[in-house]
Amino acid sequence: xxxxVVLQDRPQRPARTLLIGSLVVIAALVVxxxxxxxxxxxxxxxxxxxxxxxxxxxxxxTSANDFNKALRALWDSIAIAWLGTIIASCFAVPxxxxxxxxxxxxxxxxxxxxxxxLLRSVPELIIVLALIPVLGFTKSAGVLAIAIGSIGTxxxxxxxxxxxxxxxxxxxxxxxxxNGLQRLRWAVTPQSAPEIASFVLYRFEINIRVSAVLxxxxxxxxxxxxxxxxxxxxxxxxxxxxxxxVVGTILVDLLSGAVRRRILSGPRGSGQxxxxxxxxxxxxxxxxxxxxxx
Amino acid sequence: xxxxxxxxxVVRQGRPRRPPPSAFGIGVGVVVIVLTILTTWNWKYGTGFxxxxxxxxxxxxxxxxxxxxxTEFSQVFSPRSRNAFVETLRLAVLGSVSGIVVALPLALxxxxxxxxxxLVLIVVRxxxxxxxxxxxxxxxxxxxxxxxxxxxxxxxxxFLFSIAVVTKLTADTxxxxxxxxxxxxxxxxxRxxxxxxxxxxxxILPAYASYSLYAxxxxxxxSVVLGLVGAGGIGQxxxxxxxxxxxxxxxxxxxxxxxxxxxxxxxxxxxRRRLV
Amino acid sequence: xxxxxxASVTYGGGVHALKDLDLEIADGEFVVIVGLxxxxxxxxxxxxxxxxxxxxxxxxxxxxxxxxxxxxxxRDLRADIGMIFQGFNLVNRTSVINNVLMGRLHRVPTWRTxxxxxxxxxxEIAMRALERVEIVEKAYVRAANxxxxxxxxxxxxxxxxxxxxxxxADEPVASLDPPTSHVVMRYLQQINRELGITTIVNLHFLDLxxxxxDRIIGLRSGELxxxxxxxxxxxxxxxxxxxxxxxxxxxxxxxxxxx
Numbered sequence: 022x023x024x025x026v027v028l029q030d031r032p033q034r035p036a037r038t039l040l041i042g043s044l045v046v047i048a049a050l051v052v053x054x055x056x057x058x059x060x061x062x063x064x065x066x067x068x069x070x071x072x073x074x075x076x077x078x079x080x081x082x083t084s085a086n087d088f089n090k091a092l093r094a095l096w097d098s099i100a101i102a103w104l105g106t107i108i109a110s111c112f113a114v115p116x117x118x119x120x121x122x123x124x125x126x127x128x129x130x131x132x133x134x135x136x137x138x139l140l141r142s143v144p145e146l147i148i149v150l151a152l153i154p155v156l157g158f159t160k161s162a163g164v165l166a167i168a169i170g171s172i173g174t175x176x177x178x179x180x181x182x183x184x185x186x187x188x189x190x191x192x193x194x195x196x197x198x199x200n201g202l203q204r205l206r207w208a209v210t211p212q213s214a215p216e217i218a219s220f221v222l223y224r225f226e227i228n229i230r231v232s233a234v235l236x237x238x239x240x241x242x243x244x245x246x247x248x249x250x251x252x253x254x255x256x257x258x259x260x261x262x263x264x265x266x267v268v269g270t271i272l273v274d275l276l277s278g279a280v281r282r283r284i285l286s287g288p289r290g291s292g293q294x295x296x297x298x299x300x301x302x303x304x305x306x307x308x309x310x311x312x313x314x315x
Numbered sequence: 316x317x318x319x320x321x322x323x324x325v326v327r328q329g330r331p332r333r334p335p336p337s338a339f340g341i342g343v344g345v346v347v348i349v350l351t352i353l354t355t356w357n358w359k360y361g362t363g364f365x366x367x368x369x370x371x372x373x374x375x376x377x378x379x380x381x382x383x384x385x386t387e388f389s390q391v392f393s394p395r396s397r398n399a400f401v402e403t404l405r406l407a408v409l410g411s412v413s414g415i416v417v418a419l420p421l422a423l424x425x426x427x428x429x430x431x432x433x434l435v436l437i438v439v440r441x442x443x444x445x446x447x448x449x450x451x452x453x454x455x456x457x458x459x460x461x462x463x464x465x466x467x468x469x470x471x472x473x474f475l476f477s478i479a480v481v482t483k484l485t486a487d488t489x490x491x492x493x494x495x496x497x498x499x500x501x502x503x504x505x506r507x508x509x510x511x512x513x514x515x516x517x518x519i520l521p522a523y524a525s526y527s528l529y530a531x532x533x534x535x536x537x538s539v540v541l542g543l544v545g546a547g548g549i550g551q552x553x554x555x556x557x558x559x560x561x562x563x564x565x566x567x568x569x570x571x572x573x574x575x576x577x578x579x580x581x582x583x584x585x586x587r588r589r590l591v
Numbered sequence: 592x593x594x595x596x597x598a599s600v601t602y603g604g605g606v607h608a609l610k611d612l613d614l615e616i617a618d619g620e621f622v623v624i625v626g627l628x629x630x631x632x633x634x635x636x637x638x639x640x641x642x643x644x645x646x647x648x649x650x651x652x653x654x655x656x657x658x659x660x661x662x663x664x665x666r667d668l669r670a671d672i673g674m675i676f677q678g679f680n681l682v683n684r685t686s687v688i689n690n691v692l693m694g695r696l697h698r699v700p701t702w703r704t705x706x707x708x709x710x711x712x713x714x715e716i717a718m719r720a721l722e723r724v725e726i727v728e729k730a731y732v733r734a735a736n737x738x739x740x741x742x743x744x745x746x747x748x749x750x751x752x753x754x755x756x757x758x759x760a761d762e763p764v765a766s767l768d769p770p771t772s773h774v775v776m777r778y779l780q781q782i783n784r785e786l787g788i789t790t791i792v793n794l795h796f797l798d799l800x801x802x803x804x805d806r807i808i809g810l811r812s813g814e815l816x817x818x819x820x821x822x823x824x825x826x827x828x829x830x831x832x833x834x835x836x837x838x839x840x841x842x843x844x845x846x847x848x849x850x
Contacts, residue, residue: 029725029727032728035731055409057402058409060466060470064467067462075461103354104364139577142576144539146452150553151379155373160363161368161369218343230450237456237544270448270449283339495680498642498676499680500696501669502669503669504669505693506696506701509704509705520684
């Protein structure tokens with residue numbers, strides 16, 4: 022670089038205060054957490070060994086009987102999740118219409134939205150805690166908890182779908198002289214039905230995980246089997262439950278993903294659904310982000 | 316005006332047969348209905364859910380619902396509850412940060428261009444799949460069984476849960492990045508890690524930060540519930556009062572918790588919108 | 592010096608991108624390669640720094656047999672070869688200087704690059720590279736906020752920051768308008784003459800090729816069909832390279848005029 026070059030003024034390096042500030046705050050929070058948490062950190066080093074010990078116990082004693090029980094318990098969890106999701110959808114679809122900005126006045130939809138947000142803030146576990154004294158340790162408690170827990174999210178998603186539809190067919194229906202219900206049936210529903218169905222299925226996937234978790238509190242299902250297995254030191258049962266949960270979740274995710282893709286894209290070879298924008302489609306086809314039971 | 320009936324002077328064409336209704340659609344419809352009936356009915360494989368009975372039970376006087384009217388917020392002043400709440404926050408912070416930090420390299424290694432070799436790719440993807448298959452509570456139950464009750468199992472559970480959430484979201488973003496800078500890095504003779512650091516990471520940093528905030532949000536909710544299984548935090552206080560039973564206090568704690576979650580939720584949504 | 596001996600590249604689908612190529616390029620030459628898309632220009636250029644491996648034959652670059660190099664050896668080789676891309680290949684989200692510093696990656700210890708702490712001397716080299724393409728005032732600007740021509744200049748600066756012995760440019764001006772294209776070609780020419788860096792450029796505009804090249808290489812269907820100076824390359828030569836008569840698209844000036 023020794024050949025003569027036109028000399029120019031070099032600019033100043035900008036200060037990165039926001040970035041450094043955030044990192045400092047996070048570091049401070051971490052230190053505050055580490056110092057304050059009541060944990061014997063030496064136990065952390067033992068944790069992998071402890072975990073390994075538990076796993077060994079679990080898988081040494083498993084039998085075919087245990088797996089049968091586990092599969093039945095899994096079915097229970099799935100049944101609870103399914104019913105809860107369906108019930109929630111029955112409410113969510115009309116609620117979605119009630120909260121769609123293109124169908125109802127602004128203030129009304131805003132109010133509905135806040136109710137949905139509030140409902141979403143309450144974890145299903147808390148809901149089921151409240152339902153157990155009332156309904157007992159029954160599967161119905163689980164079903165209701167899941168239903169209540171899903172209404173908020175599903176209604177919000179439904180209303181967004183309805184807001185996103187093309188005005189065209191609605192205008193066309195109006196120009197043919199269709200009344201409100203007919204317009205709903207022929208212009209709004211055909212466009213939103215595939216997306217809503219996809220969301221319901223997506224929520225069902227998540228709810229299976231939720232249902233497994235609720236089982237830990239005693240409403241039945243595979244979570245309950247895991248908890249009982251650990252509590253009563255029936256390690257074989259616990260191990261079977263664990264394996265069934267992992268494998269079952271992975272399978273359900275794959276199956277549900279395939280079905281959802283089919284719902285959204287139509288039969289093979291029919292090309293893209295013209296009603297859904299590609300970017301939106303990509304978002305719809307992505308599955309749940311993680312095992313979020315809440 | 317001539318007779319403009321539709322049938323006159325139109326070229327006759329073969330009319331297509333009406334296609335049979337989509338097999339897929341019918342299949343799905345049938346499955347939905349059958350599943351719903353199967354799961355409602357009161358038999359060995361069903362739930363025995365009866366809306367009438369549920370409504371009846373709900374209408375009965377029961378301590379839980381009546382306690383709502385007498386919700387007690389006295390626990391705000393209790394040092395034990397306060398400490399439990401602070402513990403919840405600490406668990407959420409530490410669990411999130413540790414998981415988030417580990418999630419970035421894992422997400423990078425789960426992509427074809429980010430993994431240094433095929434073995435790493437396969438192993439990392441398998442590990443992530445297994446971690447993702449567990450809801451966080453189940454990790455908590457497992458860890459409680461392994462290391463005993465307290466805050467440690469909760470921390471470990473949140474650590475793994477953060478990894479599950481952030482790796483999946485980050486990996487999805489990585490699938491859509493511009494490959495050009497990667498080629499440029501290779502062409503200049505950079506090592507694999509340097510390539511990742513200079514050509515890939517800058518592209519996903521805002522998205523990664525956004526997902527991290529989202530994970531923190533989820534962890535805050537989860538850490539409350541962890542206490543219910545003995546893994547630390549405000550959940551243990553809720554469980555304590557539930558067993559007494561002192562439902563007024565339980566509702567008080569729940570309401571306070573819901574308010575905090577709601578606030579954090581709104582704040583986080585605001586921050587995340589500014590990031591992306 | 593770069594020497595291809597009987598070099599062939601065949602892609603997976605049976606596509607013969609390079610057929611038995613014999614070519615020698617001396618140090619300090621400014622060579623332009625022309626030919627239709629798919630003629631093998633991109634393949635030839637990418638073979639030089641090993642981005643595309645040879646299927647058969649040999650390639651000697653500065654005394655190294657490229658086909659026999661280990662992974663580490665390939666990296667060392669690439670450190671001495673700067674590459675400029677049609678799509679610029681910049682990291683749009685980050686600053687210009689960070690993009691240029693990518694050129695120093697090979698020479699800076701890995702731990703420093705991972706945390707972004709580049710030594711002063713390397714930052715100085717990056718700055719001088721930016722000064723050479725007269726864009727240093729944008730050092731801390733995000734790459735996304737630059738025009739196409741400015742981005743390509745950053746691309747050149749990045750290649751220069753490597754202090755390379757060879758510069759490869761794959762259709763560097765295809766995405767740029769005519770005045771900017773000339774600016775970029777002039778920089779490349781200046782760098783070649785003042786610093787003595789061997790420069791190989793792929794172009795598909797023939798008037799640019801004759802204006803700037805000392806030597807023109809014509810490829811057709813993976814074979815070398817012309818090798819001579821810019822003066823020798825007239826319309827008939829080009830028609831032979833292209834295998835068809837020339838159209839307005841083949842010259843930048845005519846295409847720009849919309850003829």
